[in-house]
Amino acid sequence: MSTVAKKGGKAKTDTKKGKVGGSKSSKKAGLTFPVGRTRSLLRAGRFAPRVAKGAPVYLAAVLEYLTAELLELAGNAARDNKKKRVTPRFLTLAIRNDEELNRLLAGVTIASGGVLPNIQQVLLKKKGKAVGASQEV
Secondary structure: OOEEOOOOOOOEEOOOOOOOOOOHHHHHHOOOOOHHHHHHHHHHOOOOOOOOOHHHHHHHHHHHHHHHHHHHHHHHHHHHOOOOOOOHHHHHHHHHHOHHHHHHOOOOOOOOOOOOOOOOHHHOOOOOHHHHHHHHO
């Protein structure tokens, strides 16, 4: 392998052509999320004395699914509001409007997310009677 010197940075080595990013275990599992990093974080977290081979794969798959689901719903919320960028507000709207995600993330507060728009029926004006009665008194 030959090194290619570039100005203003570290020297990089030539890599194989056609190689796509991602670790070997992530490619085998067909995942985008890093299985190797998930494995090392499981070990470093001391959640259990031993970590099976399939555990980080399963965890990475679950995290990838939840992320894809959340981003899809947030993207739909952004599109409904005629925006192209997903902001914390759209994440909050997506989570709180979805029953399962709302139950999963019930105790989570998203910074700059706001709340769902909700006006209680008691506070709304009544038609006819209430308007006339308040003017007579």
